[in-house]
Amino acid sequence: MTPREQAPALSVQLQHTAHLLDRVMQGESTTALLAGLPSSLRPGIQALLLSVLRHAALARAASTHLVQKPPARPVMALLQTTLALMNVEPKPYPDHTLVNQAIEAAKNHRSTRHAAGLINACLRRWLREADSMRQVLMADPTVRWNLPGWWIERLRADHGRERAQAIMQAYRHPAPMTLRVNARWGDAQKLMTLWEAEGIAARITDTHCIELSSPRPVSALPGFAQGWCSVQDWAAQLAAPLLMEPPTASGPDARWLDACAAPGGKTAHLLELGQAQVWAVDQDPKRVLRIEENLRRIQAQAQVKVADAARPHSWWDGKPFDAILLDAPCTASGIVRRHPDVPWLRRESDVAQLAAQQKQLLHALWPLLKPGGVLVYCTCSVFKAEGENQIQTFVQRHNQAQRLSAPGHLFPQSAQEPADLGQNEARDHDGFFYARLRKLG
Ligand SMILES: C[S@@+](CC[C@H](N)C(=O)[O-])C[C@H]1O[C@@H](n2cnc3c(N)ncnc32)[C@H](O)[C@@H]1O
CATH class of the missing domain: 3.40.50.150 (Vaccinia Virus protein VP39)
Known part of the structure; x- marks a missing residue:
């Protein structure tokens, strides 16, 4: 990797992620926002933003609990971004790294500089009291399932409590990257044989369906450019x-x-x-x-x-x-x-x-x-x-x-x-x- 391609400091990524989180919460779609980022930043910010969104309700409830009066939106967004990441399992970064980098991020930007002390105090209090606060906040179904209340109600009304719970549990796990093998070219077994030789970890889930063990850019998939396969979920297939x-x-x-x-x-x-x-x-x-x-x-x-x-x-x-x-x-x-x-x-x-x-x-x-x-x-x-x-x-x-x-x-x-x-x-x-x-x- 050349120095130009190195990932930016975590504090910079936190600042960008917080900014995008704020815009998503104002109604903008993540896909469009991520497409607008420079390509050097995109993979890192995308991973952080998706993790943050999977814990957004807890982060919002925790931040409201931790601050006495709501600070300006950029401050709240940085606080919530960091709180969400502190709740991701397995932890993407040690808690103390996240706290230090969040303070650094706050100091580095004029919209949050004045609140670096507040962010520091809130995050350190969360570290001390996380277990008890999480227990209280999780009693709210919106926080527990990371969904708006109306959504939970609709799932329960449509499908009953047990099915609704299974759906909400499934929602919590990121979906795998799944590919459809072009039947005109061959089948999943044929492509897997080629990919195994390239060290690509994946499993066959249907005659023409392959699931990667971890996502990778399509440009790194032999045969994608030639049309041997396309990205598509199994159910869409x-x-x-x-x-x-x-x-x-x-x-x-x-x-x-x-x-x-x-x-x-x-x-x-x-x-x-x-x-x-x-x-x-x-x-x-x-x-x-x-x-x-x-x-x-x-x-x-x-x-x-x-x-x-x-x-x-x-x-x-x-x-x-x-x-x-x-x-x-x-x-x-x-x-x-x-x-x-x-x-x-x-x-x-x-x-x-x-x-x-x-x-x-x-x-x-x-x-x-x-x-x-x-x-x-x-x-x-x-x-x-x-x-x-x-x-x-x-x-x-x-x-x-x-x-x-x-x-x-x-x-x-x-x-x-x-x-x-x-x-x-x-x-x-x-x-x-x-x-x-x-x-x-
Ligand atoms: C679920 S997506 C389709 C995905 C697509 N079938 C695939 O498998 O790649 C729905 C699409 O409907 C299009 N759409 C919405 N209203 C439409 C309309 N009245 N006429 C034509 N397209 C419409 C949207 O632009 C969007 O691309």
Whole structure:
């Protein structure tokens, strides 16, 4: 490593992480904020910020407990960042290092300099009283589960206390980096043989699915650039095979639509597995560029369009589709393990608003399906309003819609937790909902 590439001092990283934490809590997404950082800082800050977000509720409760009157936001953010990191297990840094570096960070910036003494006093008090304070603060379910109260209530109302607890326990464990092996190139066994020779630690979890023991940049994965594999969670890998199951028509004349396609993970999978003319539509032009990038990498082609799928008259050629995949925008409540900022960015009212968008998309796309055709609806959500309830209402109102077998609600699962409540094999994956509808002719 050259001196230019060396990680910056921990105090500098704490200052940046605190600044980003403050912005996330003001409603900005972690992904966008991290993308704006210089590449030399990004890996370190990303690791710290995600750890902090996984302990954000405890840090917030502890900081409120420790200060008499709330200090300025940058001071609070630095205090909370450090408190969160002091609660991460296994400890990323010894407590005394974190305290010293936090004080250093406070002194180094004009927005926090005046409060270095306060930060020092609060952190040292936490060190003395952590066990007893943690016990008191953890009595609050929001702190215990690191989730807003409304979220916990909704999980319990949707799935019962036992299932809700299993979901919340799974949320606490970072998700593994999972890859889908391109079936046109080979299978998981073939790629593992190559990677083992390169010393890459990983395990095969399905015919075309590999889980890395620890995440690494895709540029360090032999074969990624050539399209031999793509990053995709195991549960997300169910979409394409489900859409292609009989009675879906395939072949050079078959037409399949991926209606909310960006960044193209599931479009690419469809093209790897099947033969059809595939349309990939998404309304976000920046994200559509990523569909094109992904398809180029796996050397596959689709009709890619920037368009509002809910307004087909603006992009559809009037020829019906044999199959439609609707991977609808949602709360992302199934992927909290990967995006621990999500519970802090969502408001309760977002659930109804997103469910209304999903309903609009379903209603707008259904007429585009051929009689006998199949529509797969999925979301990376565990909330019933975006899954089971959405589909039940749709089927009640569309008597041509016949439900075919599909996984329904799949709950997030961590290999580090005891066996799941019998939903499927012990796998490490995100939460998803899948329904499959056939249009009776
Ligand atoms: C869950 S993501 C899709 C992920 C994608 N299927 C994959 O596997 O890579 C949802 C996508 O829906 C898009 N979207 C939301 N509303 C839309 C609409 N009305 N028309 C088209 N795309 C929409 C968003 O831009 C976002 O890219």
